[in-house]
Amino acid sequence: MLRHTKTLSALAVGAAIFATPVALTPAFAAGGYDQVIEKVDWSFGGITGQYDKTQLRRGFQVFQNVCASCHGLSRVAFRSLSQPGGPEFTEEGVKALVAEWPHQVTAGPNDEGEMFQRQPLPTDPIVGPWKNEKEARAFNNGAYPLDLSLIARARTYSKDEPFWVQVPNMVKHIATGYEQKGHDYLYSLLIGYKEAPADFNLGEGLSYNISYPGKQIAMVQPIPEGGAVEYGEDAGAPNTMEQQSKDVVAFLAWAADPHLNTRKATGWQVMIYLLITTALLYIGKQRLWARVKKQPA
Amino acid sequence: MAGHESTYEAKSATAKWWDERLPIARMMHDQFVDFPTPRNLNYMWTFGGILMFCLVAQIVTGIVLAMHYNATEVAAFSSVDNIRRNVNYGWMIQSMHAVGASMFFVAVYLHIFRGLYYGSYKAPREILWMLGVFILLAMMAAAFMGYALPWGQMSFWGVTVITNLFSSLDAIIPGMGTAIVTWLWGGFSVTGVTLNRFFSLHYLLPFVIFGLVILHVWALHVAGQNNPTGLDVKTKGDTVPMAPYAVYKDAVALFAFLIVFAWFVFFLPDYLGHSDNFIPADPLVTPAHIVPEWYFLPFYAILRAVPDKLLGVIAMFASILILLFIPWLDTSRVRSTKYRPMYKWFFWLFVITCLALGYLGAKPAEGSYVIWAQIFTFYYFAHFLLVMPIVGILETPDKLPNSISEAVLGKKGERRDRDESFGGGLGAPAGAAAAPEKR
Numbered sequence: 001m002l003r004h005t006k007t008l009s010a011l012a013v014g015a016a017i018f019a020t021p022v023a024l025t026p027a028f029a030a031g032g033y034d035q036v037i038e039k040v041d042w043s044f045g046g047i048t049g050q051y052d053k054t055q056l057r058r059g060f061q062v063f064q065n066v067c068a069s070c071h072g073l074s075r076v077a078f079r080s081l082s083q084p085g086g087p088e089f090t091e092e093g094v095k096a097l098v099a100e101w102p103h104q105v106t107a108g109p110n111d112e113g114e115m116f117q118r119q120p121l122p123t124d125p126i127v128g129p130w131k132n133e134k135e136a137r138a139f140n141n142g143a144y145p146l147d148l149s150l151i152a153r154a155r156t157y158s159k160d161e162p163f164w165v166q167v168p169n170m171v172k173h174i175a176t177g178y179e180q181k182g183h184d185y186l187y188s189l190l191i192g193y194k195e196a197p198a199d200f201n202l203g204e205g206l207s208y209n210i211s212y213p214g215k216q217i218a219m220v221q222p223i224p225e226g227g228a229v230e231y232g233e234d235a236g237a238p239n240t241m242e243q244q245s246k247d248v249v250a251f252l253a254w255a256a257d258p259h260l261n262t263r264k265a266t267g268w269q270v271m272i273y274l275l276i277t278t279a280l281l282y283i284g285k286q287r288l289w290a291r292v293k294k295q296p297a
Numbered sequence: 298m299a300g301h302e303s304t305y306e307a308k309s310a311t312a313k314w315w316d317e318r319l320p321i322a323r324m325m326h327d328q329f330v331d332f333p334t335p336r337n338l339n340y341m342w343t344f345g346g347i348l349m350f351c352l353v354a355q356i357v358t359g360i361v362l363a364m365h366y367n368a369t370e371v372a373a374f375s376s377v378d379n380i381r382r383n384v385n386y387g388w389m390i391q392s393m394h395a396v397g398a399s400m401f402f403v404a405v406y407l408h409i410f411r412g413l414y415y416g417s418y419k420a421p422r423e424i425l426w427m428l429g430v431f432i433l434l435a436m437m438a439a440a441f442m443g444y445a446l447p448w449g450q451m452s453f454w455g456v457t458v459i460t461n462l463f464s465s466l467d468a469i470i471p472g473m474g475t476a477i478v479t480w481l482w483g484g485f486s487v488t489g490v491t492l493n494r495f496f497s498l499h500y501l502l503p504f505v506i507f508g509l510v511i512l513h514v515w516a517l518h519v520a521g522q523n524n525p526t527g528l529d530v531k532t533k534g535d536t537v538p539m540a541p542y543a544v545y546k547d548a549v550a551l552f553a554f555l556i557v558f559a560w561f562v563f564f565l566p567d568y569l570g571h572s573d574n575f576i577p578a579d580p581l582v583t584p585a586h587i588v589p590e591w592y593f594l595p596f597y598a599i600l601r602a603v604p605d606k607l608l609g610v611i612a613m614f615a616s617i618l619i620l621l622f623i624p625w626l627d628t629s630r631v632r633s634t635k636y637r638p639m640y641k642w643f644f645w646l647f648v649i650t651c652l653a654l655g656y657l658g659a660k661p662a663e664g665s666y667v668i669w670a671q672i673f674t675f676y677y678f679a680h681f682l683l684v685m686p687i688v689g690i691l692e693t694p695d696k697l698p699n700s701i702s703e704a705v706l707g708k709k710g711e712r713r714d715r716d717e718s719f720g721g722g723l724g725a726p727a728g729a730a731a732a733p734e735k736r
Contacts (some may be wrong), residue, residue, distance in 0.1 A: 047564045075378055150378070153567055154575035163656055177564035182572055192540075256575070259381075259388040266389070267563025274559060278552040285545045292336060292537050293705070 036210040037188045040180070040246060044253060047177035048268075050261050051254050056087040058235055059251025062244050066228045067148060068102070070140065070219075072128025075149035076255050079122040085261035086254055094122050103127045141205045143218030152249065152256040155182040159273050183249050190245035193221040211262065223248075304331050319403040322546050328518050333536035334543040335524035337705045341415075342522065343550030344408040344542075350551055352510065356503050358394040368444065368496035370489025373448035374577040392566040399569045400558045402592035405433060409620075414644060417523040423624040425516035430620045432509045437593070437617075439502035444590055449574030454587045456495070457487045462600075465607040486580065526704045527632025528697065535701035538723030565572040586661060594658030595651050599677065601662045602670035613673065619681050626681055628689030629696065639692040640684075647680045 004270050043052040060081065063073070078101075081087050082094045089097070098120045108115035120127060128147065130136035137144050161169070172178070192211030195203045206216040222228065227239035237243050254260070305326040307316040316323055365384050367376035380387035409429070412418055418426035441459065445452045458480050466474030467611035483490035521530055530536055538541070561568060573584045587639060589597050599616050631637055634644050650673045657670040698704040 061364070075375070075382065080382075150575040154572050156572040167656075174560075174565065174568065177560075179565055179567055262391075263388060263563055263566070267559065270559045270563060271556065274552055274556045278549065278556060281549045281552055285549050288541060288545050292542065 033187070035158055035185070035213060036192060037159075037184055038191070040187050040249075042180050042183055042250065042253070044250070044260055045180045045183075048264065050249065051085065051263065053086075053088055055237060055247050055250045056254050057089070058231060058237055058244075059247035059249070060087050060089075061229055062223070062230070062248040063148075063251050066222050067248065068126075069129065070136075070145035072130070072147045072271065073126035073149050073255055074128065074147050075124055076126050076258070077253075078120060078126055080258055082122075083258070086258055087251070091122070098122055098124070101127075103129050106131070120166050134247075141218065145219070148252055148255065150256045152182050152186060152253045154256075155185050157181060157185045183253055186249045186252065187245050189217075190223055190249070191241055301327070301333060302330075303327050331542040332518065332539040333530065333533070334522055334539050335530055335535060335641075335701055336537045336542075337524050337526060337547070337701050338522065338543065339525055340546070341407070341411040341549055342524075343547050344404050344411065345517075345546035347551050347554050348401070348408060349510070351397060351404055352503065352506060355394065355397050355401060358390050358397060358462060359500070359503065360550055361390050361395055363500060365559065366496075368446065368489075368493045370448070370492060370578075373489075373492060375445065377447045388566075389562070395570060396558065396561045398443060398567060399561070399590070399592065400554075401436065403422045404554065405436065406592070409433070410648065412523075413623075413647075414634045415523055415525060416527050416627070416629075416634065418624045419627065419632050421520045422516070422523065425513060425520055426624060427621050428509055428513040428516055431512060432506055432618065433565045433620075434617060435502055435506045435509060439499060439506065440590065440592065442499040442502070444726070445492060445495045446499060448492060448578045450576040450578055450582070450584050451571045451574040451587070453578035453580065454584055455589055458587055459589075460487065460491075462606075462610045462613075465610045468607040498645070509633070521631060524701060525633060525635065526698060526701055527636070528701055528704070531700050532702065539629075588659055591655065591659075594656075595654035596658070598654040598658035598670045599674045601658075602667065602674040612678075616677060619678070623681055623685060627685040629692065629694070630688075630689075631694040636695040637688075637692060637699055638695060640688045643680060643684045643688060646676065648685075650676045650680070 043049055043055065078094050078098050081089045081097070082091050101120055103120075104117040105120045105122050106115055107118050110116055128145070130139070130145075131143055156237075188211035189209060192209045194208055194210050196208035200208065200215070202208055203216050206218055207220055208215060209217045223241050223244050225241050227241060227244045229239075229244065231237055231239055231244075236246065257263075303323060303326075305316075305320075305323040307313040307322070312322060317322070362380060365380045365387065367373060377391065380391050382388075384390075412426065412429070434480060441455075445456045451568060460478055463477045463481065464474040466477060468474070479485060481491070482488070483494060524530075571588065571590075588594070596613050596616055600609045600613040603612045629640065634641050653673045654670065654677065657666055657673065660666045662670075
C-alpha cells in the first residue's frame with residue numbers, strides 16, 4: 001500500500017503556526033514514500049570513486065544547452081570549469097565560453113554612477129537568466145527555477161522500510177561509502193516524466209513525474225527520449241535521455257562537491273597512515289603490557 | 298590516588314627554580330605520568346582520552362572556521378559554502394568540524410554507557426559523574442547552536458522548533474514562555490539576530506566545557522579511576538603507572554577511533570547531516586520532516602512521545618537531568634554490572650531502549666511509532682526510577698574477587714588472559730565494592 005505522509009511532525013506544525021503561512025501547497029512540500037527511484041552506478045560513488053572528466057564535459061554540454069536557459073549555478077565560478085578535478089576545460093576554452101555566455105551579469109556602478117550589464121568574466125559565477133526570484137517566477141508560471149549549485153547535495157529520498165531492512169542498509173552504506181541518494185533521485189527525476197494516469201488530477205501547467213514527491217512538478221521534461229543535445233563523435237556516449245540525464249547529474253554532483261577527487265584521494269592517504277600507525281601502536285602496546293600481565297608491577 | 302607520593306625530581310636548575318614557584322611540571326608528572334591506573338582497565342576506559350582529543354580538535358577546527366565564517370542572515374550560508382569551495386583545505390576543515398561533532402557524541406555516549414555498566418557513578422565518584430552530566434549538557438547546547446550556524450533549512454527550522462519549546466511555559470504562567478522565546482530570539486521570530494547570538498555562544502561554550510573537563514579530571518584524580526571489577530585499588534600491585542601503560546593503550550584506541558573519524562570525514566562527509574541543510578534557510582517554507590541531528594534523536598523521541606507539550610518538554614530535560622540522581626537511585630552496593638546477574642539484563646534493555654528511541658526519533662510522529670516511543674520512554678524513566686532502586690535490593694550479587702590483582706593474575710598468581718575467569722570462589726568477597734561507608 002502506498003503511503004502519503006503529508007503529516008508534518010507535531011512540532012513542525014507548531015512551528016509553522018509561528019512562522020508566516022507556508023507558501024507551497026502540501027502536494028509540493030510533503031515528502032512521499034512512493035517515489036520511483038532508479039539507482040545508478042556512479043563513477044564517483046563509493047570510497048574510491050572519482051569523477052569521469054569526459055562525463056563532466058558531456059554533462060556541462062547538457063547543462064549549458066538545456067538547464068542554463070532557466071537555472072543558474074551561481075555558487076560556481078566559470079574559472080572552476082578549468083580547475084583540476086572538474087571538467088578541466090582549458091583556460092582559453094573558459095574565456096571563449098564566457099565571451100558567448102547567453103546571460104549577462106550586472107556590474108558597476110561605473111564612473112557615472114550607473115549599473116550596467118556586461119559579459120561575465122572567468123571569475124564571475126555561472127549566472128542564470130533571471131535578475132532575481134521575482135523575475136524568474138514571472139516568466140515561469142509562478143514557479144521558481146532553483147539555483148542548481150548545491151542541488152546534488154540538497155536532495156534525498158526516503159523509503160518506508162522496517163528497521164530490520166533500514167538498519168542493515170545503513171551499515172552497508174557506511175561500510176561502502178554510499179552517499180549517492182541525491183544523485184539517484186535527480187537522475188530518476190529527469191527520466192521520470194510519464195503520461196499522467198486518467199484518474200490523476202494534474203494541476204494547471206504541471207507535469208506528471210513518478211519520481212517527484214507528490215508526482216506533479218512545475219518543470220517541463222527537460223531531456224526528451226532521444227536526448228536534448230547532440231554529443232560529438234568523440235564523446236563516447238549515446239544520445240539518449242538516460243545517458244544525458246546521467247551526465248548532467250554527474251556534472252551537478254561536481255558543481256556541488258568540486259573537491260571530491262582530492263577528498264577521496266587524500267582520504268586513502270590518511271587511512272593508510274592511520275591503519276599502519278594503529279597496528280604499530282597495538283604491537284608496541286602488547287609488548288609493553290606483556291611485562292605486567294605476568295607479575296605485579 | 299591524588300595523595301600518592303610525588304616522585305617528581307626537578308633535575309635542572311631551571312626546573313628547580315620553577316618547581317619552587319609554580320610546580321606545574323610536578324603536577325603534570327604526578328597526575329599524568331606517574332599517576333596510578335588500575336591494571337585491569339579495558340578499552341572502554343580509553344574514551345576519556347579520546348574525548349579530550351575531540352574537544353581540542355573541535356576547538357582548533359572551529360577557530361579556523363570562524364576566521365572565514367560570517368554570522369549574518371544574508372551571508373552565513375554562502376560563507377560556509379565558500380569555506381567548502383574556495384578556502385584552502387576548507388572542505389576538509391569544515392568536514393572535520395561537522396563530522397567531529399558527531400564523533401564527539403559517539404565517544405561521549407560510549408563513555409557514559411561505560412560509566413553506567415561499571416557503576417562509575419557510585420561513591421566516591423558522585424561529583425565526578427555529575428560534572429560529566431553537566432559536560433554533556435554543555436556539549437548538547439554547543440552542538441545545537443553549532444548546527445544553526447550554516448543557516449540551512451534544517452538549521453533554521455531546528456532552531457525554530459527547539460527555541461519554541463520554551464513557549465510551553467505559557468501553560469504555567471501565561472505570557473512567560475512567549476516572553477522567554479522572544480528574549481532568546483532577540484525579536485519576534487528567528488532571524489539573523491538569533492544567528493549572531495548563537496554564534497557568540499557557540500564560540501563561548503567550548504571553553505566552558507574545557508573548564509568543566511578540568512574539574513572532571515580533577516575529581517577523577519582525587520577518587521581514582523574505577524575499573525572493570527569495581528573494586529577499590531588496595532595495593533600498589535593493583536595499579537600500573539599511567540605512562541607508559543595507560544598512555545600507550547589510549548594511543549591505540551585513539552588511532553583506531555580516528556580511522557572511523559577519517560572514514561566519515563573523507564568518504565561520507567554528508568552522511569551524518571541532513572540534505573535539507575544544503576538549502577538556504579527560508580522562513581516561508583517548512584521542510585517536510587524536521588529532524589534534529591542523530592545524537593539528539595532519543596531525546597526528541599521522548600519529547601514527542603508525551604502528548605502534552607509542556608510535559609513533553611519537561612520529560613525531555615528530565616531524561617538528561619535524571620542522570621544527576623543515579624548515584625543515589627542505584628541501591629546496589631556492587632559497582633560493576635559484571636557481578637550483578639539480575640541488573641545485567643536490565644542494563645542491556647536500557648541500551649536497546651536508547652537505540653530504539655533514537656530510531657523512533659527519526660520517524661514521523663504517527664501511528665505505531667508514537668506507541669513504541671511511549672513504551673520506550675516509559676522504560677527509559679522506569680530504568681532509573683524503578684529498576685535501579687528495586688533490583689539493587691532484590692538481587693544477590695555474584696562473588697567478587699578479593700582484589701584487582703587477583704582478578705588479573707588469578708588467585709595463585711598464575712596468568713589468566715581474561716579477567717572474567719575468576720570468581721571461582723575463594724574466601725569471602727572483598728566486602729562492598731561501592732565503599733558505602735564513605736557515602
